[in-house]
Amino acid sequence: MARTSVASIGYEISPSYWNKGYLTEALSGFLSAYWKIHPEGLQGSKLDESGRVFVDATALENNAASLRVLEKAGFVSVGQETAKDWYGGPDVVLKRCRVWKPVE
Numbered sequence: 001m002a003r004t005s006v007a008s009i010g011y012e013i014s015p016s017y018w019n020k021g022y023l024t025e026a027l028s029g030f031l032s033a034y035w036k037i038h039p040e041g042l043q044g045s046k047l048d049e050s051g052r053v054f055v056d057a058t059a060l061e062n063n064a065a066s067l068r069v070l071e072k073a074g075f076v077s078v079g080q081e082t083a084k085d086w087y088g089g090p091d092v093v094l095k096r097c098r099v100w101k102p103v104e
């Protein structure tokens with residue numbers, strides 16, 4: 001997978017707690033804190049063609065729950081890429097999503 005970021009995070013929650021809004025709340029809270037602490041992004045963060053700082057995310061194209069979490073946290077789809085399967089299976093398709101720092 002092409003890495004454009006300087007850091008990455010992942011998320012997973014026990015199935016007993018799925019679909020209660022917890023990860024949307026956690027991701028939204030994380031982003032809010034991230035922009036407060038790193039208003040210019042982490043050192044080395046790239047800017048888009050308009051000079052705006054952003055955070056990228058990827059999720060498997062068939063991971064509807066994760067893609068919905070991203071959407072609810074403000075991410076929009078910006079493309080897709082093929083990546084090696086982590087477990088050695090056939091290549092997988094990842095959707096690439098992006099959220100920009102909110103305009104103040």
Ligand SMILES: CC(C)(COP(=O)(O)OP(=O)(O)OC[C@H]1O[C@@H](n2cnc3c(N)ncnc32)[C@H](O)[C@@H]1OP(=O)(O)O)[C@@H](O)C(=O)NCCC(=O)NCCS
Nearest residue numbers: 011012013018019020021022023024059064065066068069
């Ligand atoms: C992805 C994951 C973290 C989501 O956590 P969560 O706390 O259940 O997420 P939320 O409750 O905030 O939101 C889930 C949304 O996905 C929707 N959703 C869940 N399964 C879905 C499906 N099969 N198709 C469409 N939408 C689905 C829910 O309805 C909800 O959207 P809504 O609020 O509009 O109804 C959780 O499913 C998980 O741990 N999965 C396994 C690990 C994983 O896939 N991690 C992400 C890797 S990129």
